[in-house]
Amino acid sequence: MNTDQFPNFEGPVCPLPFDHAEQIVISHGSGGRQTHDLIRKVFHNHFSNPALDAGNDSAILHLSAQMPGKIAVSTDAHIVSPYFFPGGDIGKLAVCGTVNDVSMSGAVPRYLTASFILEEGFPIRDLEKIVLSMEATAKEAEVEIVAGDTKVVQKGKGDGIFISTTGIGWLPLDRRIGGEQARAGDIVILSGTIGEHGLAVLAARGELGFTADLRSDVAPLNHMIQTVLEAAPDIHVLRDPTRGGVATTLNEIASQSGVNIFLEEDQIPIIPQVHAVCEMLGFDPLYIANEGKVIVICPPSSVKRVLEALHAQKYGQNARVIGEVRAAPAGKVLLRTLIAGTRILDTLSGEMLPRIC
Amino acid sequence: MNTDQFPNFEGPVCPLPFDHAEQIVISHGSGGRQTHDLIRKVFHNHFSNPALDAGNDSAILHLSAQMPGKIAVSTDAHIVSPYFFPGGDIGKLAVCGTVNDVSMSGAVPRYLTASFILEEGFPIRDLEKIVLSMEATAKEAEVEIVAGDTKVVQKGKGDGIFISTTGIGWLPLDRRIGGEQARAGDIVILSGTIGEHGLAVLAARGELGFTADLRSDVAPLNHMIQTVLEAAPDIHVLRDPTRGGVATTLNEIASQSGVNIFLEEDQIPIIPQVHAVCEMLGFDPLYIANEGKVIVICPPSSVKRVLEALHAQKYGQNARVIGEVRAAPAGKVLLRTLIAGTRILDTLSGEMLPRIC
Numbered sequence: 090m091n092t093d094q095f096p097n098f099e100g101p102v103c104p105l106p107f108d109h110a111e112q113i114v115i116s117h118g119s120g121g122r123q124t125h126d127l128i129r130k131v132f133h134n135h136f137s138n139p140a141l142d143a144g145n146d147s148a149i150l151h152l153s154a155q156m157p158g159k160i161a162v163s164t165d166a167h168i169v170s171p172y173f174f175p176g177g178d179i180g181k182l183a184v185c186g187t188v189n190d191v192s193m194s195g196a197v198p199r200y201l202t203a204s205f206i207l208e209e210g211f212p213i214r215d216l217e218k219i220v221l222s223m224e225a226t227a228k229e230a231e232v233e234i235v236a237g238d239t240k241v242v243q244k245g246k247g248d249g250i251f252i253s254t255t256g257i258g259w260l261p262l263d264r265r266i267g268g269e270q271a272r273a274g275d276i277v278i279l280s281g282t283i284g285e286h287g288l289a290v291l292a293a294r295g296e297l298g299f300t301a302d303l304r305s306d307v308a309p310l311n312h313m314i315q316t317v318l319e320a321a322p323d324i325h326v327l328r329d330p331t332r333g334g335v336a337t338t339l340n341e342i343a344s345q346s347g348v349n350i351f352l353e354e355d356q357i358p359i360i361p362q363v364h365a366v367c368e369m370l371g372f373d374p375l376y377i378a379n380e381g382k383v384i385v386i387c388p389p390s391s392v393k394r395v396l397e398a399l400h401a402q403k404y405g406q407n408a409r410v411i412g413e414v415r416a417a418p419a420g421k422v423l424l425r426t427l428i429a430g431t432r433i434l435d436t437l438s439g440e441m442l443p444r445i446c
Numbered sequence: 447m448n449t450d451q452f453p454n455f456e457g458p459v460c461p462l463p464f465d466h467a468e469q470i471v472i473s474h475g476s477g478g479r480q481t482h483d484l485i486r487k488v489f490h491n492h493f494s495n496p497a498l499d500a501g502n503d504s505a506i507l508h509l510s511a512q513m514p515g516k517i518a519v520s521t522d523a524h525i526v527s528p529y530f531f532p533g534g535d536i537g538k539l540a541v542c543g544t545v546n547d548v549s550m551s552g553a554v555p556r557y558l559t560a561s562f563i564l565e566e567g568f569p570i571r572d573l574e575k576i577v578l579s580m581e582a583t584a585k586e587a588e589v590e591i592v593a594g595d596t597k598v599v600q601k602g603k604g605d606g607i608f609i610s611t612t613g614i615g616w617l618p619l620d621r622r623i624g625g626e627q628a629r630a631g632d633i634v635i636l637s638g639t640i641g642e643h644g645l646a647v648l649a650a651r652g653e654l655g656f657t658a659d660l661r662s663d664v665a666p667l668n669h670m671i672q673t674v675l676e677a678a679p680d681i682h683v684l685r686d687p688t689r690g691g692v693a694t695t696l697n698e699i700a701s702q703s704g705v706n707i708f709l710e711e712d713q714i715p716i717i718p719q720v721h722a723v724c725e726m727l728g729f730d731p732l733y734i735a736n737e738g739k740v741i742v743i744c745p746p747s748s749v750k751r752v753l754e755a756l757h758a759q760k761y762g763q764n765a766r767v768i769g770e771v772r773a774a775p776a777g778k779v780l781l782r783t784l785i786a787g788t789r790i791l792d793t794l795s796g797e798m799l800p801r802i803c
Binding site: 112128160224 | 468469470471472473474475481484485488489491492493495497498504505507509510514515517519520521522523524525527554556557559560561562563564565566567568569570571573574577578580581584590591592593594595596597598599600602603604605608610612614616
C-alpha cells in the first residue's frame with residue numbers, strides 16, 4: 090500500500106518496498122487471487138456492465154431490437170512459451186481456447202478474429218506452421234477466422250508471437266447456462282484426465298529437470314458440448330478448467346452460485362505420468378491448466394445422459410462424476426482426500442508453478 | 447528467398463543472408479506493401495473465407511438462420527510507444543481504433559472486448575489511467591466493454607502494455623458500404639487535417655530532435671458517421687486512414703474497386719505544424735497515420751449533404767473534397783501536385799518513418 094495515497098493510513102510500517110503492490114507481477118497473470126483482484130479493482134471498476142459483470146467465460150449480448158436473439162462473445166490473449174509443444178502449439182491453443190470459452194455458454198461458436206503481435210526476427214516458417222495449425226483447428230471446430238490484424242514489435246519488445254483471439258457464437262434463446270446456475274444437489278462431472286497441458290508445456294521448456302512423456306490435451310470442445318446439450322438440455326454449468334486448473338475454476342463457480350462444491354479425490358482422473366511428475370515436484374494437479382476438458386454441472390436426473398454423450402466422443406472418453414454441489418459452506422470447494430480427510434481447495438493467491446499460458 | 451525450399455531456383459545469388467526474407471522485419475507491420483504481402487501469403491492463404499477476403503476494416507457476418515440480420519466485426523492489436531502521448535494514450539487508441547473500424551462498414555458499434563498483455567513491472571497506476579481513458583472513450587462512443595483477458599509476460603518479454611480490442615456492431619440490412627464500392631465519377635471527401643497522430647507520437651518519443659506543438663487526433667468517429675449516413679445514405683466507401691496514412695488507404699480502395707483515385711494536393715487539409723515538421727524531416731503527410739479521420743467516397747449528388755453533416759460535427763469541421771474517382775489507370779492513386787505536375791502515390795513497400803503504432 091502506498092501511504093502517499095492514504096495519508097491517514099496508520100497500520101504497521103511495511104518492510105517491503107511500497108511500490109511492490111503498485112507494479113504488475115507475474116502472479117497477476119496466474120488466474121488465481123491476484124488476477125481476480127486486479128480484474129476487480131482495475132477493470133470491473135471502470136468497465137462495469139451486466140454482460141461483463143456476469144463473470145462467465147463469454148459475454149451474452151443483444152445486438153439490436155431489430156435483430157432478435159443473443160450472441161456469445163469471448164476473448165483471450167495467448168502467450169505460451171515455447172510456442173510449439175507436444176500435442177499442440179500457440180495457434181491451436183488460440184483457436185481452441187476461444188472456441189471453448191464461447192461454447193461454455195451453450196452457444197455455437199461461428200467466427201473468430203485473430204490479432205498477432207510478432208517480434209522482429211520471428212521466423213516466417215514458424216508463423217506459417219502456426220497459421221496452418223490454426224487453419225486445421227478452425228476446420229475441425231467449424232469456425233471461420235473472419236478478421237485479423239498483425240503488428241510487429243522491435244526485437245526485445247516481445248516474445249516471438251502473441252495471438253489474441255475473439256470468438257463469436259450464436260446462442261439459442263432458451264439456453265441458461267453459467268457459473269451462477271449451480272444448485273445444491275447438482276452433480277459435478279469432469280470430461281477427462283487433468284494436468285496434461287500445463288505439464289507438457291513445462292516439460293517442453295525443459296523446466297522439469299527430466300524428460301516426461303506428456304502431451305497437451307488442447308482440443309476444440311464445441312462439437313462435444315453441443316452433443317451433450319442435445320442429450321441433456323438442462324445442464325446448469327459448463328466451464329473449462331484452464332489457467333488455475335480444476336480447483337480455481339470450481340472456486341469461481343462456488344462463489345458465483347453461492348454454493349459448496351464437494352469433490353472426491355479418488356474419482357478425479359489423472360494419467361500416471363501426470364501423477365508421477367506432480368508427486369516428484371510437489372505440484373497439485375488440481376491447479377494445473379487443461380485446454381481440452383470441460384466441467385459439467387447438472388441435476389442428478391441428467392448425469393447418465395451426460396456421461397453417455399461424453400463417452401461417445403473422442404475428447405470425453407474418460408469422463409466421470411467427481412463430486413457434488415452442496416448448500417454449505419457456501420463459496421468453498423472441499424475435497425475428500427485419499428486418506429479420507431477433508432480439506433479446503435482454495436484459490437491460489439500467487440503461483441504454484443512457473444507460468445505456462 | 448531460401449533456396450533450400452526452391453531447389454530449382456537459379457536466379458542471381460543474393461548478397462544478403464538468405465534468411466533475411468524468412469524473418470519478420472519491422473516493415474511487415476508498417477501497413478505498406480510488406481504487410482500486405484505477409485497477410486496475403488501467410489494469413490489469407492490459410493484463413494480464406496468470403497468475410498475475410500472482402501478486405502474491409504470489418505467483417506460482415508450472419509450468425510444464424512434463426513437470427514436475421516448482419517453484424518460487423520473488427521479486431522486490432524495496439525502497441526504504441528510511448529503509451530501516453532499528447533491528445534491520447536494506448537487505451538483511447540484501442541477503443542477508437544476498433545470503434546472506427548466497425549463504423550467504416552456503416553455498422554453501429556455496440557460492444558468491445560479487450561485483451562491486455564502486461565509486462566512484469568508495469569506500473570498499476572499507469573494501467574488505471576489507461577483503463578480510465580478506455581472507460582471515458584467507450585462512454586463517448588456509447589459502446590460497452592463486455593469481455594476481457596489479462597496476461598502477464600516476464601520483464602523483457604513485452605513492451606509495457608499491448609491491448610487487442612475486438613468490436614462488434616449491428617449492421618442495418620440495407621447497408622452496402624465497402625472499399626469495393628467506389629465508382630468512376632464518385633467524389634472523395636476527407637473529414638479533416640492529416641498527420642497529427644503519427645507526428646504527435648513521434649514527438650512524444652523525442653525522436654523529432656526538436657519540440658513540436660502536436661496533438662494526436664485520436665477520436666471515436668461512430669456518431670459522426672451515423673449522422674453522415676442519415677444525411678446521405680448512398681455513400682459508397684468509408685475508410686479511416688490509419689497506419690500507412692491517406693495514400694495507403696486510397697491505394698487499397700483503388701485496388702479493391704478497380705478504379706483510379708485522383709487527388710488535388712492543394713485541397714488536402716494540413717495544419718501548419720504538421721507541414722513544418724514534414725518539410726524539415728522529409729516526411730510525406732499523406733503516409734502518416736491518423737486516428738480520428740474518415741475518407742468518404744460518394745456520388746456527386748451527395749457531396750453537399752455529406753459536407754454539411756461533417757461540418758456540423760466536432761470531428762468534421764475541416765472536412766473537404768480532396769479528389770475524385772476515375773476509371774483509369776485502374777488500381778492507382780494519382781496526385782496533382784502544388785506545382786501542377788501529377789505523380790503516382792504508391793503504397794510504401796517498407797517504412798518511411800519510425801513505427802508509431
